[in-house]
Amino acid sequence: MNHDKTGRKTLALAVLLTLPTLGGAQEMVTADEYRAALQDKFANPGTMVIDQGEMQFKTKRGPKNATLEKCDFGKGPGVLKGAYAELPRYFKDTNRVEDLESRLVTCMVRLQGLTEAEVKKKVFADQRANESNTAIEAMAMYVAAQSDGMPINPPLKHAKEKEALKVGEALFFTRHGPMDFSCATCHGNDDKRIRLQELGNYATSKKDAQKTMLTWPTYRVSHGVVRTLQSRMWDCHWQMRLPDLDYGSPASVALISFLSQQAKGAVLDLPGMKR
């Protein structure tokens, strides 16, 4: 766990050093603010999950007794740097658009020889049982963290990438389930709240989508674990009183494609930390 701590500190420092330009030329970050921000980053328990994810990523598993180090997230086998910032994207080998987590499933099936059912048997840690992150949650955090400080920039060239965006947008407005909810019911207008929880407008506000997406995966304080976008998609469908949204399913990937395209340009700040 110690070996890459300095590496990460450098990364965090690099991010912090760019802060003044984000706030405008005349706005200087004071020493106190600087220290507070630095502490925040290291006070985020999500950073530990990056290390756990790295270990899991490099662990041999399955009938093929292989690690995931040759997994191709779109920038070539084994290239992790910047890969998450450009997901979801079209993959030729599966002939479909995949997000980070559906791609992890693909690699576990293809490289390690596991079945999809085995991989998806338990994807989310149960916070009510005080569980720590599952292997796939930790690995998603690890891979995503290699894009920290980079702008969200998923490609929109391939016909299937364009289709995923359109379908994701349509899904965002599709009402179903016993509450007649669509995503837009809750996330379709500016400055709305459900009880006291603020809801972003991801339908039309690029600003809201950016603010939200740059901190996923995120350490959820109320859960005590890192949560991923697949988990958030499942959670909102659960709130819509629908059946469990299948992990890495076409609808989940299309919705994440839509949200990521809406959030284009936002600089990833990982791991995030949320309520």
Added chain:
Amino acid sequence: MNRKQTTLLAAAVAFAAGCATAGPKDDIQALANKAIAESFKPGENQDLDRLKQDETLRACNQYRDNPPEKVAAAINARATGNIKYPADGKLMGDWKTGEKYYKMGFAYRIGTVEPDDPKKDRGGNCYACHAADPKELAFGTLGPALTGYGKLRGASDEMVKYTYEKIYNSQAFTACSQMPRLGHNGILTPEKIAHITAFLLSPESPVNK
């Protein structure tokens, strides 16, 4: 999926929605519906019937909640025609019971991760979207504030009927309203809706103090 299949699917959806011509939006909605069909798996505690869109939701989805006048009128009429009333015919119940159900959550969640107890009592979760009792500060803003609702509008038979029917099926008045059709969809019984109506309209209710 090839073009021909896409067009066929779109045509089927358009036909189901009672529309003669299929535009590009219908194509995409058909693809979205196909993605939904592939994204939820049968199994323990998964009620796939919940994914079925009835005629009203199909029309709302086709027009992104902005239906043309004729379609909107048909939605209003269908909703009005399907409203059920309490057996005793009384649309004003007991405001104190109504307060309880105004506050209580929907429950009704399913799946294998964190389902609700199916026997759990269901409320309207109205504070999620509407302010009401001025002492309750944890209210959402998806719907208009209902603070002082009865004081402002009175409790005439007409207002009682409107309020009951609005809660039973908000689309009787506003086609594709973002408010769930709480009675129509079986979340609240007619009796609970009558109690909630009293909570909003009764002069004794804290909503109107």
